[in-house]
Amino acid sequence: MDGVAGEGAGAKAGDDRGDALRRAAGAAGLKTLGAGVSEAERHGPEAAIAVVGGGLAGLSLIDALLARGVSPEDLLLIDGGDPHRGSHAPATVLHPFAGRTMGPGKAHWQAFLKSWETLKRWCEREHEPLWRSAPMMRLLEGDKLSTKLEASWEEGRARYPEIVESWRVEGEASRRLLPGWQGGPALVYEPAAAVDLPGLCGALLKRAQSRGVRVVQGEVADLRGGEEGWAIGLAGGAPALRAARVVLATGAALGTLLGEADLRERPGEVGVWEAVGPLEDLNVMINSAANIFERPDGRVGVGSTYLKREGWQEREDDEADAELREKMNAALGGADPGRALQIWRGVRGIYGSDHRPLVGPVAGESALFVMAGFGSKGLTWAPAMGQVLAAHLLEGAAIWEVVDARRARRMRLRR
Template sequence: MSRKYEVLVPAVATPDGHGVPHSPLYGDVYHARAGALAQARHVFLGGNGLPGRWRGAPSFTVCETGFGLGNNFLALWLAWRSDPQRCERLHVLSFEAHPFTREALRQWLAAPLEGEARALADQLLQAWPPLLPGLHRLEFEDGAVTLTLAFGSVSRMAKEVDARVDAFFLDGFAPRRNPEMWTRSLFGQMMRLANQDATAATWCSAGQVRRDLAAAGFLVSKLPGFGGKRDMVAATVRSEMRRPPGAQAYSSRPSRQPVLVVGGGLAGAGVAQALALRGHAVTVLDPIFREGLGASHCGHLAAALTPVATRDDDIRSRLSRAGAERALQRWQGLNDAARPLVCGTLTPARCEAEARTGRQALAELAFPSDWVRWMEAAEASRKAGCSLPYGGMWFAQGQRVLPEPLLNALFMFPGVTCHAKHVAGLRRGDGETWEALDSRGEVVARASQVVLANARHAAALLASVPGLAVPAKVAEMASIAGQVSYLRARALPDARAIVAGEGYLLPALDYCVDETGAGRFTDEAALMVAGSTYDKLTGEARVTARGHQEILGKLADLLGHASAAGVGGTTTAIAGYPDADVWRADAVVGGWAGWRAAVRDRLPVIGPMDGASGLWLACGYGSRGLTWSALAGDIIAAALNREPMPLERSLLTRIRPR
């Protein structure tokens, strides 16, 4: 495992002699005896001049160095709700090395509260993420209040976050108990994040803390303390340390200018929804819209969206985890068929050696079981509907998606307008405007911000811009054809989850989850979707008998017995099935074929184009279009709207166009 990987250890609290939550690990209490919300209002809100400083602003960002039980966040949220002159959007970025589990938060945070505070705490509990290292974006008040949680040591995560902060809440355990929360290095990272008028406040008035804040660039002063403490500290960025507005990566004032998106597939849909949610007027151009808003996946009955877990928690694993979380938050609120079915994904081991490796990897990663766990043979077999003697890795949040309904819903989202127009080139117009040109060189659309989400055609559009170098990864992007097969559901009548490995099989399209959470079938004639093939050498994406044969072979290997997969009468046996005839060629009743665009490292290409202000890429998704779609949209939208970024800087660097 990489030496950079940190196992996330949940917090534990016990009551001290006065009933205040106490950390046995650090030997300190989580808040003052006089009350957590009262302390937050006096020290952190009062010390930062809130709510007065956010009034009339389109957005305001707070960074907290220790989330703890979440009392400071609740106090801030309550103040925002009660202020008629509040900022339009409130963003909170909070670090926590040892987050509480949902049940522990319910005990220590929610249970003592009443009224509005209890209602907000319950919303926080409902949205609380699995305890996984990295960044987690939670949204409340229809997205007007966001909470970005950075799980992991503050010394590491402070270097990974990107935001423009207006106010800092310094709230770690006492310096003698947890010195990592009060270092010059951390205060230096705060200065990197600080807007030019940023302030900071803390209950801690230790001389070394004051000196280190001053050395980092803050003007430090003492104020009356809270709950028996004589002093607290308030600070502001010194005038000589302030950056001119043009020197900042993100200014404090977002601009909701119209945005043009080129591409009518999953990439364009994810970007369009994320921008429209933030009030942008989004125009999407693609000639395929002549055939319907979901035409890029017309006939593609179902697909899988599931994260990946690797033994060293590599870049691909971390990105897929972030993408799956974003999709859950973005798409579970959609209606009817557009809403993905959370049915779980099982990745079976093919032998005892693979099972040992899988169990060991999960033990080393120490991921929470509500995200991924090892499922032993009996339970795995019930999920898959066939005998899986070695068990497998179970992702509870694996999702079965119906691509065409999803695309229809995203492109019909309020604020999104779609036109069936072809874009053959780009050029700079007047000022900061981009112009999209058709094949005759005529302008078909204008916008100050343009997102190229048109997969393998992105390189040609970039090449059309005079003087703009096409990033090497984009120039080398490969087009890969692939197909899926449709099988009669009688082939696997008891499958209840996605089963995925080298190939995959989805639950029957008639399988749904009722209001009690129980699964059921509704139609005996339903189909199952299996995949998939990869063909770099073909010039056409089409369904073939050879493709069906390849997919049946993958299923045979995936589900327990690899034998000769035949089309045209030969049987492919699957261990545990009494009737092998279900795998004859007549089980296949159709399929779908399409294109993937992939770059050499198999990571997506998402972010701004260097040297071309206002031009963005969202492409190269390969076979994980569903995984990256919502995540890419929020990355671009967060940058345009000066929000804390929803992904670590090290990951953003790896997927940035280059």
């Protein structure tokens, strides 16, 4: 399950998997590409696997399928380009402790290590700055959460993987890292990195297209399964697309297609500032009331605020700017960073308690799968789950137990 072939996977493996996918399409009553045009003329493109959603989750799966030797002509990516999805956030950080504990379990580490290696490789192969690594400094502010974090660090650090280093600072050691914190206590750890997520997703999409993956821009409005596979209806009345198997990687929009799931939308905001004044020459990335970090392009990302579900899209940027600056106040020693260059507002899909992603087959539906629910841990989980789901689709490999297959089984297609 863990072994992933590189982009140069042998032709024989690719041919075998391509043949298997085409047999699956044939069993579903679908013609394969090149077997005639009349069906395509009536229903649009055909594919063995259609991935709905071109954010980090969907693109991770496409990349993993290609890496395992799937022919690009057997893949279809459908994307509505939602500007509010998490993959469009202009400021994102990958680090091992995105939640409220510094003692995560074994499966978390398995996902983090796989995603760290994958994201770093993706970013470093591009000829543009998409990745900037730096230590993360988690400020201990004397509240209940800080006490819990330090206790979980003390209890869990002996089990950290070899690549993870962590230490506690206070006084002069703290002041050298972050002068504005004025010597206050903090936990410092690495590896951690700021990721240009929109830039990375654009690069992954461009690579997939250059290899021959068909990409259709549009919003999926209807899914209908039958003996001929899945008919995928797009908003606006375009001809239906057809595929033998469908994977829904639509993030917070999943509830428009699937019901009866514990789905909660989590709106939030991030801001971008020039690296001047108190934000100039940051030695570390800061994790406190707001994450503060230098982006790969040299500007500073700050996030996030959490918003109520009602009316979040109508919020004024001035209000967000003021809240984010207030959250930066303690870390920057009261210095004013000035106004933000950009405020981005978006929404993530949270399932259950935001501890486990939602990956697996949808009950009662033949060849329909879901890959979503990454919540606040998209960079930690999505690249790893792309590889896990690809292995499941192609080889029948087991889905990791940690993912919330139980909720996936409760989901039902909206009719």
